[in-house]
Amino acid sequence: MNFQDLFNFLTQLQQNNTKEWMDSNRKWYKSLRGDFVLWLDGLDITMAELHDDYYPTPGKKGINRINNNLMFHPHKPIYKDHFGAGLDKAPNSADFYIEVGVKQCLLAGGFWRPDPKTLRSIREGIDYNGEELLKIIEKPSFKKVFGGLYKDEKLTNAPKGFANDHPHIQLLRNKTFAVEHQMEMSEVLRDDFEEKIKVVYLEMLPFRRYLNNATTV
Structure with missing residues (x-):
């Protein structure tokens, strides 16, 4: 290409x-x-x-x-x-x-403003085992590649059905559950571009698996 x-x-x-x-x-x-x-x-x-x-x-x-x-x-x-x-x-x-x-050039993944049913499933997954998600997104290598979750609008208060003092209230208030890795044009033009894609993909994989497990009925 x-x-x-x-x-x-x-x-x-x-x-x-x-x-x-x-x-x-x-x-x-x-x-x-x-x-x-x-x-x-x-x-x-x-x-x-x-x-x-x-x-x-x-x-x-x-x-x-x-x-x-x-x-x-x-x-x-x-x-x-x-x-x-x-x-x-x-x-x-x-x-x-x-x-x-x-x-911009980027590699991204997750759910950007998912439909209400999917968003509810993700929040229920966090309610059940938010510690696992925190472990994934607070991993040093994850932070190095993505910085954190994609910054988007958040609810002011807890979503319906969840308490404001929930231990994972900061996660539950998110409307988007996604990450992105920004790149320069020069990185795309390098011979090792596909290797870069593989590295980012594998770093993102546990995050995407968590979301998919939460939304699988």
Whole structure:
């Protein structure tokens, strides 16, 4: 995968974020998208070797659309400034997300503002065994890679059904249970980029497993 060519395309796209420009450069886009899908296919095979519970996710299934959803976000530009994809993407589970863009590159995973049922399940899991989650997110290597949980809006008080003096009230007040690892473009362009992905993936795995166990009925 020629990520430098991808960055060049995305840079020009953001400078000419119109359907007319995209139509004129559709061949370039389709070539890059095809290469990205093939790269994801190879990465999917590599990642599947890391553990037995990996959920195979072909590139065509994992890749996200480059168009923004203007129905819900009418003020956004027509096209995104990145290529993104989810791997290890079992239905209704915390997936592993890769984003390569001109404004940010990142590896992330978990649940971003999940639906009420999923959020309730996570909170019940914390109520039952929050110590395990704390052990995962307070591990020094986890903090080094992710810093902590993704910072998002929190409830002011305890969620319904939980006491304000709950020992894990700070976790229970979260609306999002996710982590992310920011990267520079230079890291994406390095020969060891895939090794970096594997390291971050494995560090995140216990966190994602905790969430998936909590949300499995």
